[in-house]
Amino acid sequence: MTHEPHCHDFQKGAADALNNDQLQELLNRTLKNGFQKKRLNGMARLPEYDQLRDQARDLKNHILDHLDAYLERFELEVQKAGGHMHWAEDGDQARAIIGDICKKVGAKTVTKGKSMIAEEIDLNDYLAEQGIEPIETDLGEYIIQLRNELPSHIIAPAFHLSKNQVAETFREHHQHLDADRSLEEPTTLLNEARKELRDRFLKADVGITGANFLVAETGTAMIVTNEGNGDLTQCLPPVHIALTSIDKVVPTLEDATLLLRLLARTATGQEQSVYNTFFTGPKREGDLDGPDEFHIVLLDNGRTELLGSEFRDILRCIRCGACINHCPVYGVTSGHAYGWVYPGPMGSVLTPFFVGIEEAHLLPSASTFCGRCQDVCPVRIPLPDLLRNWRNRAFAVGKPGGAQRLALKVWAMLAQRPGLYHVTARFKIWAMKSLAGKRGHFKWFIGAGGWTKARDLPAPQGGTFQSRYQKGER
Amino acid sequence: MSARKAIFARLKRTLDEVHNPTVRISGADQRIREANANIIPARGQTEGPARAAMFVSEAEAADAEVMRLAALADVPRFVHDILIQAGASQIKAAPHPQLQDLDWTGVGIHYGRGENSDHIGLSVALAGVAETGTLVLASGPQSPTTLNFLPDVHVVVLEEENIAANYEAVWATLRAQKTEGPVMPRTVNWITGPSRTADIEQTLLLGAHGPRKLIILLIDGKNP
Ligand code: SF4
Numbered sequence: 087m088t089h090e091p092h093c094h095d096f097q098k099g100a101a102d103a104l105n106n107d108q109l110q111e112l113l114n115r116t117l118k119n120g121f122q123k124k125r126l127n128g129m130a131r132l133p134e135y136d137q138l139r140d141q142a143r144d145l146k147n148h149i150l151d152h153l154d155a156y157l158e159r160f161e162l163e164v165q166k167a168g169g170h171m172h173w174a175e176d177g178d179q180a181r182a183i184i185g186d187i188c189k190k191v192g193a194k195t196v197t198k199g200k201s202m203i204a205e206e207i208d209l210n211d212y213l214a215e216q217g218i219e220p221i222e223t224d225l226g227e228y229i230i231q232l233r234n235e236l237p238s239h240i241i242a243p244a245f246h247l248s249k250n251q252v253a254e255t256f257r258e259h260h261q262h263l264d265a266d267r268s269l270e271e272p273t274t275l276l277n278e279a280r281k282e283l284r285d286r287f288l289k290a291d292v293g294i295t296g297a298n299f300l301v302a303e304t305g306t307a308m309i310v311t312n313e314g315n316g317d318l319t320q321c322l323p324p325v326h327i328a329l330t331s332i333d334k335v336v337p338t339l340e341d342a343t344l345l346l347r348l349l350a351r352t353a354t355g356q357e358q359s360v361y362n363t364f365f366t367g368p369k370r371e372g373d374l375d376g377p378d379e380f381h382i383v384l385l386d387n388g389r390t391e392l393l394g395s396e397f398r399d400i401l402r403c404i405r406c407g408a409c410i411n412h413c414p415v416y417g418v419t420s421g422h423a424y425g426w427v428y429p430g431p432m433g434s435v436l437t438p439f440f441v442g443i444e445e446a447h448l449l450p451s452a453s454t455f456c457g458r459c460q461d462v463c464p465v466r467i468p469l470p471d472l473l474r475n476w477r478n479r480a481f482a483v484g485k486p487g488g489a490q491r492l493a494l495k496v497w498a499m500l501a502q503r504p505g506l507y508h509v510t511a512r513f514k515i516w517a518m519k520s521l522a523g524k525r526g527h528f529k530w531f532i533g534a535g536g537w538t539k540a541r542d543l544p545a546p547q548g549g550t551f552q553s554r555y556q557k558g559e560r
Numbered sequence: 561m562s563a564r565k566a567i568f569a570r571l572k573r574t575l576d577e578v579h580n581p582t583v584r585i586s587g588a589d590q591r592i593r594e595a596n597a598n599i600i601p602a603r604g605q606t607e608g609p610a611r612a613a614m615f616v617s618e619a620e621a622a623d624a625e626v627m628r629l630a631a632l633a634d635v636p637r638f639v640h641d642i643l644i645q646a647g648a649s650q651i652k653a654a655p656h657p658q659l660q661d662l663d664w665t666g667v668g669i670h671y672g673r674g675e676n677s678d679h680i681g682l683s684v685a686l687a688g689v690a691e692t693g694t695l696v697l698a699s700g701p702q703s704p705t706t707l708n709f710l711p712d713v714h715v716v717v718l719e720e721e722n723i724a725a726n727y728e729a730v731w732a733t734l735r736a737q738k739t740e741g742p743v744m745p746r747t748v749n750w751i752t753g754p755s756r757t758a759d760i761e762q763t764l765l766l767g768a769h770g771p772r773k774l775i776i777l778l779i780d781g782k783n784p
Contacts, residue, residue, distance in 0.1 A: 116762050141598050158568075175567065275760055338592055360755060393575075
């Protein structure tokens with residue numbers, strides 16, 4: 087789908103999310119009872135975790151200071167290994183490069199590994215316009231592609247859907263299958279997707295993946311998956327394109343290893359992701375499989391500007407998703423409210439840069455400045471500071487977004503500390519009033535266990551809120 | 561101006577503020593030349609039997625099945641049992657001399673790359689990594705990558721002496737092996753357990769797109 091940003095609608099998206107019981111339940115399951123616990127368990131098994139984080143931060147800073155040198159070396163090694171390098175200043179150029187490669191081999195279908203860069207540049211839409219069918223192969227991405235939705239999370243793109251919604255989606259799109267088949271069990275859904283996609287893997291003319299890291303030393307690109315989808319995308323079609331960005335380069339295999347010790351553990355609590363696949367150039371002499379052509383499309387899309395800005399630190403990001411998983415605001419609003427490709431704290435830093443602060447001025451305010459994002463970030467990005475920098479810029483263009491900011495702060499604080507409601511009744515009234523907007527009605531308020539949906543109450547006109555609160559509680 | 565040129569011009573403008581180009585190039589060259597290991601956690605520094613034990617427990621924790629064999633010569637017998645258990649009549653094996661030299665009498669074995677019709681695949685691992693129970697497979701004429709991903713069941717032979725304590729040791733092995741051409745094979749796969757997804761309501765399911773089952777045939781080290 088086209089990713090026209092709608093970040094200015096953050097409040098509405100947040101309100102919709104708060105009124106969606108299913109979403110709240112899935113958020114709770116996925117974040118609090120899922121990723122957050124898993125990360126804690128993963129950390130407990132690696133006493134050196136914090137030392138690795140310091141080293142990873144220093145490594146990334148060193149890379150950013152020497153970025154052109156590492157990129158040149160990477161390019162040289164890719165070419166030595168028989169790969170093709172392409173440089174793209176922006177999405178238009180990257181899309182055109184990929185379109186040309188596909189057209190040259192007469193591609194009809196393209197399988198895709200999960201790539202946030204492809205989302206960033208709206209690649210699927212472009213390919214479809216060129217008459218080339220893009221097929222997402224990561225299960226979550228496949229589901230949201232069928233539903234024409236944006237990912238709601240960078241590493242769990244379809245977590246916001248129930249299995250019933252997935253089943254409905256499959257019924258609608260897999261019409262060649264028996265309409266009466268049972269799709270009750272998650273396993274059945276997975277097997278159906280596996281079968282549908284296996285065929286596509288085998289017939290694809292081009293495979294497009296992202297890259298988690300690029301190794302300058304050897305001209306190697308690598309991807310991390312649990313499903314094996316990116317890996318089939320990489321080894322089956324005759325042409326493989328890795329679409330990636332300039333901030334992904336690391337000096338050596340050892341340096342990639344340092345980051346790989348942190349990535350899975352921080353993201354999902356796994357000791358290691360199931361598949362870490364390192365690829366260097368095309369098929370070699372004597373190889374029985376692998377792509378005949380290998381291309382790297384290296385995208386800037388403003389990152390060289392970020393490098394020279396007060397947002398430079400965000401270029402250390404390894405897209406683990408931890409800041410998203412631990413953000414109290416994301417924890418109630420989910421990803422779609424953020425209105426573009428990257429949600430949560432890292433998204434609130436990146437999105438204004440890509441879509442403009444006028445469009446995205448609410449995002450840096452969608453933060454309680456509780457600091458959890460910074461605490462969990464494996465490369466120690468000072469996310470709250472970067473959000474503050476954006477708020478200053480927003481202020482400079484006359485978009486302070488202050489009321490919402492404070493409102494969100496109260497929301498999240500109350501959600502986390504239910505025991506405080508006597509003390510904070512006044513704040514609650516204020517928060518609800520500012521969120522209720524002109525209509526003077528609100529459809530949600532804070533309950534003892536987090537966000538609780540209530541009936542449509544008129545916004546309090548003053549006085550104590552406690553009695554209304556008790557009446558509204560189920 | 562080409563995109564490449566414009567990107568490098570912008571980088572130069574910003575980076576020159578910290579280090580001059582000569583310092584940047586020599587700094588990068590030095591780091592690559594030295595290829596120093598970063599912090600290797602204590603769990604990545606096991607020796608002797610503890611190393612194999614850690615490999616096994618980590619691989620099992622990642623849902624791999626590990627079978628310990630006394631010798632490479634036992635591989636056909638175990639494969640035979642695996643085939644019977646899976647109700648399959650043949651296995652597609654990597655054309656690896658270590659496999660080709662074995663006595664396969666009574667076992668349906670074919671050699672080649674992985675195909676969609678292959679139910680069970682057999683490969684030889686370059687190495688194991690004890691710290692996370694990870695297999696390392698390197699592509700080449702003797703080890704097609706498609707075998708690692710297309711079959712439902714992936715059986716991998718690993719010799720105990722090829723279990724490294726950590727990932728860095730495997731990179732060192734690859735560098736040492738290479739005399740000419742790129743250090744890296746076309747594809748290196750780290751494999752930790754069978755394929756999985758949690759994309760449907762966070763329910764963990766094995767066998768997403770890759771193998772539903774990963775069986776490691778661990779060949780005991782030579783006893784002195
Ligand atoms: S900002 Fe940090 S925590 Fe957030 S995704 Fe990036 S690396 Fe992970």
